[in-house]
Amino acid sequence: MMIKAPIHFLNNRVFLSATVTVWYNRDADSIMPPPAATNLGHTPPDGGWGWAVVLGSFISIGFSYAFPKSLTIYFKEIQAYFSVSYSEIAWVSSVMLASMYAGGPVSSVLVNRFGSRPVVMVGGVMVCAGMVLASFGTTIIHLYLCVGVIGGLGLAFNLQPALAIIGTYFQVKRPLANGLAMTGSPVVLFTLAPLNQFLFDSFGWRGSFLILGAIVLNCCVAGALMRPVNKAIQPKPKLEAPPCDQEDPSANANAQSANLLTEESQSEGKKERCLDKFIDVSLFKHRGFLIYLIGNVVMFFGLFAPVVFLAPYARHQGVDEYSAAFLLSIFALVDMFVRPLTGFIGNTKWVRPRIQYFFSFAVVYNGVCHLLCPLAEGYSGLVVYTVFFGVAFGMLCALLFEVLMDLVGPKRFSTAVGLVTIIECGPVLLGPPMSGALVDKFGDYKYMYYACGVIMLVPGIFFFIMNYYNYKKLDEERRQSAGAEMRNSDEAVELKMNQIEKIAYETDG
Template sequence: MAEGIVASAQDQSKEDASRPSIQSPAPPPDGGYGWSYSVYLAYYLSHDIFPDGRSIDFAFIGGFNFAFALLVAPFATLLMRLFGVRAPMFIGVVLLPSGFIGASFATRIWHLYLSQGVCIGLAVGLIYIPATAVIPQWFLKKRSLANGICSAGSGIGGLIVCFATEGMLRSLGLVWALRITAVVVFFVNLVATLLIRSRNEEIKPDLRMFNFHLLSDYHVQLLLSWSFVMMFGYITLMFSLSDYALAIGRSGSDSATVAAILNLGAACGRPLIGYTSDRYGRVEVAGILTFVCGILVFVLWMPATLFSVLLVFAFISGGILGIFWAAIGPLAADIVGLKELPAFLSIAWLSVVLPTAFAEVIALELRRPEFGKRSYLYAQTFAGLSYIAASLILLELWRSRRATAKRLESDSESS
């Protein structure tokens, strides 16, 4: 984080310096490479580069980006506790370009699993989990807004990366697209790691890896259930949208444009989400946006056989489909408290490993090429229902918390 940004946030943090800061909600894959892999996925599905590779393999590779980034979270937390914020980040700075370079030499599908799947996934987790833990340390009242602004950066970066990736794939081919990306991500992440500043010495956050007694709380169970169910819709939507453009007869360039517009929506929408969450309530905003995203799948994405309609859907959904990453930390802080938050987040990351690993696999298995432009009909239904079901879980969380608050208020008045 640049010094100027840090300095501008200090006045905000001084309002309550005695309180411990929450850990950041934003785990690694929300943006950046997570967005750009949708371009690679569409490319792999439309080119016979790996004869031993099937559609399900490429879906698993994308899922591994998320799954291993989340699986490494406890280890990243341990490294932060032992050696500071930068230690795991420097490891990730080396691993990330190594994964891209390794993928450029891949000749078999299992090479791609190890390089573009496991290696890059681990690297993303080691870089972004420690980095995003710094953002809330410099803000208090407008913490969600600050997180939304920073999350918008992943949208802007993804916007650039998607166009650049598609351009390199078209003009230079897969090998050099991967190698050039390796060089870029190495230098960008190295500079960012050198500039980052944390307040861990002052705050002394609780960096325990786990605290499983939290699972006995009903509100915790609901929050984890929302995370688990919604992630099926999120991964399906994010990874499938680019290939859907090809399914309705558009070019590879148009496919990359869809992914880029998705990023543009994220860049525009996330600061607004942060502002409204601070103002109107985190459970309320997260629940409404989860429901809206599910409805948009049915009313915009499902009938979208025109490219213009698909772009509208990509822009609107881009701002809200990743509500999990923006909301999980603030929601968890409200439910378990600041002291227990790091341990809860480690559980939360592990709780979504399975859906992140298998959601796109399920989506591609549901795909029906013989349906032509409607080939993603079942996958779209799967994504929409996932979001709607998840929103109902947050509705129950909202109801239960209100009932608990009223009961405590009544007990206080009677005493």
């Protein structure tokens, strides 16, 4: 808020013309707290080179999520080669995903220190090195370390920066940009699945790992596209300093206030800023962040298992192996088109102000699909379920990180997503094995789908209730803030009038 109080002299009388100008945030109706939209230090260009950055994020995010899933094609031959059980070989993908999520905080620190571009390029080199080293593996432990740990950390260095940099380039069109970038996951999976089958038939798993190591170097190309945003473009409006020959009482007051800061308080502020570069512990006091974190931890226990067990469930129903595998292709194809469409819908003026409700609906929609899955009869019923599940999964994934950025703001997003991913590491690692244990115990997949449906439905309802509470509190805080600003403006105007009356009285005297 800015107070303008020009003085006008007319017929030896003093008149005060007070104009109160309120700076209103265009995103004030969104769930994002006001500081979250204004702490970037620049106005995002919402286009231009930002679309090249979206392309780089598309590639980087695509490899991060699709690469661990695509490696399952080689598991059967690797299992026979090392004479291990299926559960032992399945840990390769689980360790890779867990490492990708656990490496989130490390990636956050590196992004805050060096920016997105070098971190993504280093991540691409790490995944390449892990795949090349794994091709010379002699034990399954070797694959755990090379593919799982080294490759997983490399994917963490690809995922985190790609998500963070979009917030520096986009604000108005950010949901659309995030939706387009998240589409990389189904597109890359849809491409890698047949490619891996061709490589496997032609070169075996060792030769395929060497070639995949070269292919994943495209993440370095994606990183090269992620140049830092030019903060000189469309700078935020700043109040111009008054000329030196004019006296500015507010400037004098500000100078006097600044002189009151002691060296001790300044040093404490520096220490806090240094700590925030590594981990922003104040996020655990952020109401919206805590709501997102609690709901997501529960949700991730049931998020990936229905995808992992889709083809086995179809084969359990008597569907041939080729048709069962084709369900995954249908799922990826639907997911591919739903994600950008979700981003477009989320960017509309009707959805953007309350985008958290849209995300809550996507979570509930997933849960309902899983609860109804056992009712699907025959292959045609499974196809219908796959289509609806693809829509639900695509909606959720397109909004997953956008709603977090909307809550905490782009400036704090890098640290927030790092904290979220390391906490979600446990559910990601344990969710599919726990679901598989239900199948082993009951000998039927329907109980697993019932459990996943309930696990998704509970956080969906939680999100609806708590987001309503969060919106209500934010509205109250905005009204209180506006009222306090108006009271301060009234006091400032009254003080200015008293000063002018005093000057007028002395002049008349």
